Structure formats: structure tokens, C-alpha cells
Amino acid sequence: MNRLRAIFLAPAAGFTVLLFLVPMSIIVGYSFLTRGVYGGVVSPWTFENYQRLFDPLYGVILWRSLVMSTAATLLCLLIAFPLALFIARAGARRKSVYLYLVILPFWTSFLVRTYAWMFLLRDSGLINSILLSLKVISEPLPLLYNETAVVVGLVYGYLPFAVLPLFSNLDRLDKNLLEAAADLGATPWQTIRRVVLPLCAPGLRAAGVLVFIPCLGAYLTPDLLGGGKSIMIGNLIQNQFTTARDWPFGSAISLALMALVMVLLMALLRRDGEEAL
Amino acid sequence: MDIALQLTNLTKSFPSHKVVDGISLDVPKGCFYSLLGPSGCGKTTILRMIAGFAEPDSGTVVLNGRQLNGLRPYERPVTTVFQSYALFPHLTAAQNIAFGLERAGEKPDSIQLKVKKMLELVGLQEKGDRLPANLSGGEKQRTALARSLVVEPKLLLLDEPLSALDPALRKRVRIELKQLQKRLGITFLFITHDQEEALTLSDQIAVMNKGKIEQIGTPQEIYLTPATRFVAGFLGAVNWVNGAGVRPEFTHISRRPPTNGARTVQAQVETSAFLGDCFHVHTRTGDGVVLTVQVDHHEEQYSTGDSVHIWWHAQDELPVRE
Numbered sequence: 001m002n003r004l005r006a007i008f009l010a011p012a013a014g015f016t017v018l019l020f021l022v023p024m025s026i027i028v029g030y031s032f033l034t035r036g037v038y039g040g041v042v043s044p045w046t047f048e049n050y051q052r053l054f055d056p057l058y059g060v061i062l063w064r065s066l067v068m069s070t071a072a073t074l075l076c077l078l079i080a081f082p083l084a085l086f087i088a089r090a091g092a093r094r095k096s097v098y099l100y101l102v103i104l105p106f107w108t109s110f111l112v113r114t115y116a117w118m119f120l121l122r123d124s125g126l127i128n129s130i131l132l133s134l135k136v137i138s139e140p141l142p143l144l145y146n147e148t149a150v151v152v153g154l155v156y157g158y159l160p161f162a163v164l165p166l167f168s169n170l171d172r173l174d175k176n177l178l179e180a181a182a183d184l185g186a187t188p189w190q191t192i193r194r195v196v197l198p199l200c201a202p203g204l205r206a207a208g209v210l211v212f213i214p215c216l217g218a219y220l221t222p223d224l225l226g227g228g229k230s231i232m233i234g235n236l237i238q239n240q241f242t243t244a245r246d247w248p249f250g251s252a253i254s255l256a257l258m259a260l261v262m263v264l265l266m267a268l269l270r271r272d273g274e275e276a277l
Numbered sequence: 278m279d280i281a282l283q284l285t286n287l288t289k290s291f292p293s294h295k296v297v298d299g300i301s302l303d304v305p306k307g308c309f310y311s312l313l314g315p316s317g318c319g320k321t322t323i324l325r326m327i328a329g330f331a332e333p334d335s336g337t338v339v340l341n342g343r344q345l346n347g348l349r350p351y352e353r354p355v356t357t358v359f360q361s362y363a364l365f366p367h368l369t370a371a372q373n374i375a376f377g378l379e380r381a382g383e384k385p386d387s388i389q390l391k392v393k394k395m396l397e398l399v400g401l402q403e404k405g406d407r408l409p410a411n412l413s414g415g416e417k418q419r420t421a422l423a424r425s426l427v428v429e430p431k432l433l434l435l436d437e438p439l440s441a442l443d444p445a446l447r448k449r450v451r452i453e454l455k456q457l458q459k460r461l462g463i464t465f466l467f468i469t470h471d472q473e474e475a476l477t478l479s480d481q482i483a484v485m486n487k488g489k490i491e492q493i494g495t496p497q498e499i500y501l502t503p504a505t506r507f508v509a510g511f512l513g514a515v516n517w518v519n520g521a522g523v524r525p526e527f528t529h530i531s532r533r534p535p536t537n538g539a540r541t542v543q544a545q546v547e548t549s550a551f552l553g554d555c556f557h558v559h560t561r562t563g564d565g566v567v568l569t570v571q572v573d574h575h576e577e578q579y580s581t582g583d584s585v586h587i588w589w590h591a592q593d594e595l596p597v598r599e
Contacts (some may be wrong), residue, residue: 050573091599116554161400174363175359176359176363177363177365177366179328179330179350179357179363180357180359180364180365181364181365181376182330182349182350182375183328183350183351183353183355183356183425183565184351184356184376184380184424184425184428185359185380185428186351186376186380187351191378194376195365198367199365199367229319274493
């Protein structure tokens with residue numbers, strides 16, 4: 001039995017150690033070294049990379065990332081909740097069709113889908129051309145290359161991650177509870193507020209985490225839709241490893257981001273644990 | 278007597294069949310009224326149409342002279358005790374009970390007072406701050422009952438509320454439920470497939486089968502004078518012999534033929550089953566008809582293969598013919 005367990009665990013364990021723990025250790029090592037002139041790392045060992053994190057210049061980027069990720073997460077939950085409720089209340093056959101539609105975007109590369117948004121939002125894009133031809137506006141609206149465009153892109157990209165956990169939560173919700181609420185005089189709105197939402201707290205938290213974390217580390221969306229003006233932490237890290245050729249600092253930012261995410265996750269997990277009791 | 282609930286010609290079809298087929302009945306005010314029937318007979322659908330979870334295809338639901346058809350569930354002065362209780366798992370027993378009062382917009386101190394009184398009424402004063410997950414089956418049942426009663430409904434619907442309890446507890450809760458109903462004077466419409474439950478609890482019983490009412494009457498009336506063969510069989514065991522039906526407790530057994538002029542058939546004992554408070558002796562006649570006789574402890578006992586006479590008085594025959 002123990003041998004079988006070892007055999008079953010081996011692929012996942014080997015994969016994780018070789019492709020996750022080893023590179024992670026390298027990054028940790030790099031973050032305490034000094035940058036080489038043409039990239040790479042050289043001695044001596046130093047804490048300087050971590051001290052630089054507190055430079056106000058980077059604080060602005062961190063703050064912007066947090067604000068934009070929070071906005072994207074809240075918007076995702078706001079859109080995903082009614083959608084998930086609708087899917088959960090649909091008949092068995094329709095339910096699977098709707099779920100299929102929710103994950104359909106994953107069939108195409110994220111990069112291609114983000115480019116599609118550029119075609120929609122740019123000055124000569126679909127939205128502006130339609131509004132111009134309808135004479136609603138006389139000049140193209142600045143839809144692309146700003147923070148709103150980035151948030152729109154993030155919401156679009158991560159919406160399915162919010163819909164799925166919320167759906168599974170709502171789908172398991174005892175339909176009798178909704179009838180009991182109505183029976184006791186609760187209007188549909190009151191039922192949602194007093195019964196459905198509180199019972200969906202675990203799903204909302206799961207959805208929030210699943211959207212917020214990838215948003216915080218996003219780099220493709222702000223790069224393409226933000227036009228380099230409203231960069232996020234992900235772009236900063238990418239910059240360090242490419243143009244800035246500062247691998248040690250890039251490593252330090254990566255680890256700081258990871259630490260931040262872990263602290264947030266642990267706070268949430270602790271709440272879930274308390275509720276389970 | 279005043280009529281609380283009046284159902285007139287209620288009909289409901291599902292794509293495959295008619296679930297409720299022209300049901301009309303009057304429930305008097307303050308009555309403990311049972312809808313008794315096998316699963317799938319349409320009794321739950323009737324309850325759902327009264328509560329507003331389903332709309333009838335035709336017919337009317339009238340409560341205290343006011344037609345309820347078309348009203349949303351939250352607009353109807355009717356509450357339900359669900360089979361699964363449907364307690365809100367995120368709210369304590371007290372909060373569950375307060376739910377309906379809050380929706381009605383009552384003042385917080387009035388809510389608190391009513392919840393406290395209701396917890397005392399159902400004997401849960403110590404358990405008010407517990408979540409449903411930390412309540413026993415019987416406590417959950419009482420919380421669900423309290424939650425529905427506290428809003429003082431004009432009619433309380435109970436959907437097999439005792440079926441999830443273990444048998445010993447069920448019998449005790451049955452007595453409590455009956456006492457509570459008499460004390461509060463609220464009209465109860467009780468749905469059950471358990472004939473013993475219906476007989477012990479009800480003032481009136483409507484026996485249903487295949488979407489139709491077979492008979493309406495007091496427990497004694499439907500047990501002793503069933504209108505149809507279905508009612509006779511659903512309410513208790515019946516021996517069908519020579520076209521007549523007799524209940525096992527009115528059927529007698531002896532080794533010699535009776536001399537009192539009673540109707541009699543000869544049979545052989547197959548088995549004798551001990552039921553605790555009595556025995557059921559199963560016998561078979563020469564024609565292969567199985568007859569069951571209830572035999573008390575102090576009576577003579579029989580064993581397999583004994584030749585016996587089965588007899589009964591003509592006046593004990595059920596009025597329904599085979």
C-alpha cells in the first residue's frame with residue numbers, strides 16, 4: 001500500500017521539485033546577489049535588492065496593481081454572481097450548455113483574445129467606428145491604453161474563474177431554503193440578500209482569490225491594453241529581467257509579490273477554517 | 278363551523294399525467310386536517326399550490342374568503358414546515374425563528390420577545406443560540422415548527438414533518454404536535470403517507486389516491502366505514518373473503534367451529550408473527566386466500582399446520598365490497 005502511494009505520488013512530486021522548488025531556490029539565491037553588467041548575477045551577497053523595494057517609485061506601481069486588481073475582482077464578482085445564479089437555476093441540460101459557454105474562451109490563446117480587445121477599443125476600433133458613424137461622438141473616445149482598458153481586460157480574462165466556484169456553490173444550495181424564505185415572507189431580493197449571499201460566502205471568497213491573485217501578477221493585459229503607461233507589478237518584474245537587466249531586483253520583487261499573496265491567502269484560509277468549525 | 282381553507286376543483290397536470298385531478302375540500306377553522314395517501318398521489322402538489330410554489334391549471338384556493346391564486350408565496354398568509362425542515366444553516370435557531378418576523382418589518386424588541394416565547398413554547402429556550410448543525414433531529418423539527426408558527430399564519434402546512442425522526446421520537450412528537458395545535462388554535466393541513474400518524478393526529482382526514490380524493494371523514498369514519506376498497510386497504514390490514522372485508526382485530530380463530538352464528542371459513546395456520554403487543558396468525562383457506570387474525574397474549578396460541586376455523590360477526594364486515 002505504501003509503495004503504491006509512493007508510485008502514485010512520484011510524478012507530481014518529481015514535477016514540483018524539479019520544475020518549481022529548484023527554480024524557486026534559484027530565484028531566492030539571485031535575489032541576494034548583485035546584478036551583472038549584461039544581465040545575470042555576480043557576487044557579492046547583498047540585501048540591497050530588498051531595500052530598493054521600499055522606493056516610493058515602486059510603491060506607486062504596487063499600489064496601482066492592488067487598486068486595479070481589487071477593482072477587477074469586485075467587477076468580476078458583481079458580474080459572475082448573477083450569471084452563476086442564473087446558470088445554477090437553469091434546467092440540467094441548459095446548465096451544461098451554459099457552463100460550456102463560460103469556459104469556451106479558454107479554447108483560444110489569451111494573447112489572441114487580448115489583441116481582440118485592442119481591435120475593439122482602439123481609436124479606429126469597432127466601438128469607436130460604430131459610435132462615429134452613428135454620430136454619437138465626433139472624435140474617437142480614448143478607450144485603449146489607460147487603466148480602465150486594463151481593468152476591462154482583466155475582468156474579461158478572469159471572469160470564468162469567478163463564475164465556476166460561484167456556480168458550484170450556488171448549485172449545491174438547497175432549493176428548499178429559497179422556498180422556505182419566500183414562505184416566510186421574503187421577497188426574491190430579500191432572499192438573495194439574507195439567504196443566498198451569506199450561504200455563498202465560501203464561493204465568493206474562492207472566486208475572489210482565484211481572480212485577485214492572477215490579476216495582481218498580470219503582465220500581458222497591462223502591457224497590451226495599458227500601453228506601457230499604467231504598468232503593474234508583473235510588468236515591472238518582466239522589465240527587470242529584460243530591458244533593465246537587473247535579475248536580482250526582479251527576483252526580489254517576485255518573492256515580495258509571492259509573500260504578499262501568501263499572507264492574503266492565509267488570512268482567507270483561516271476564516272474558512274473558522275467557519276468550518 | 279367556519280371554513281378556513283377551501284379548495285375548489287383544483288387540477289394540476291405535469292407533462293406525463295394529471296397529478297391533481299379535480300380536488301375540492303373544505304378545511305374548518307382550527308381543524309387538524311390531514312391529506313393521507315401513498316407517495317405520488319398528488320398531496321405534496323396540493324400543498325405546493327396552497328403555499329404558492331406551484332399554480333393550479335384550474336380551480337381555486339381560497340383562505341378565509343380570500344382567493345390566493347396568483348399571489349406569490351411571500352404574499353400568502355400561509356407558512357410551511359418542510360419535510361427536510363429547510364432551516365437556514367447560517368442562522369441560529371433563534372435567528373431562524375426571527376426570520377419571518379423581520380420580513381414582516383416588526384420592531385426588534387417585539388421580535389425578541391416573540392422569539393423567546395416561541396422558543397419556550399417548543400422547549401428550546403436553552404438552544405436558541407445554536408446553529409441548525411448543532412441541533413438534534415427533534416430540535417430541528419421543533420425549530421422549523423416554531424419558525425412557521427411565530428408569524429401567526431392563517432394556515433400551517435406540514436409536509437410529512439415527522440418522517441425524518443426515529444420511530445420512538447416520532448410518537449412523542451406526534452402527541453406534542455397535537456397538543457400544540459389545540460393550544461394555539463391554528464388550522465393545520467398535514468400531509469402524510471403514514472396512516473397511523475393521520476389517525477392519531479387528525480380531526481379530519483382526506484384519503485387521496487392517484488390525484489383524487491377517495492374519502493373524507495373523521496379517523497373513525499374512514500377506518501371503520503371506508504368508502505372504497507383502496508381506503509380500507511390503505512388504513513389497515515383487511516381480510517378479503519367471500520366478497521367481504523374484515524379487519525384482523527375483528528377476525529377470530531378457534532379449533533372448533535363457532536356456535537354463535539358467526540360467518541366462518543376453514544383454514545390452516547401458516548405462521549404466527551409476534552408483534553410485541555399481540556400476535557398476527559396468518560392462515561390459508563382451501564381456496565388459497567390468506568387471512569390474518571389478531572390474537573392477544575392471553576388467548577390460545579396456534580402453530581404452523583393447525584386446522585382452524587376463522588370467523589367474524591357480520592356487523593364487523595367493512596361496508597365496502599370487494
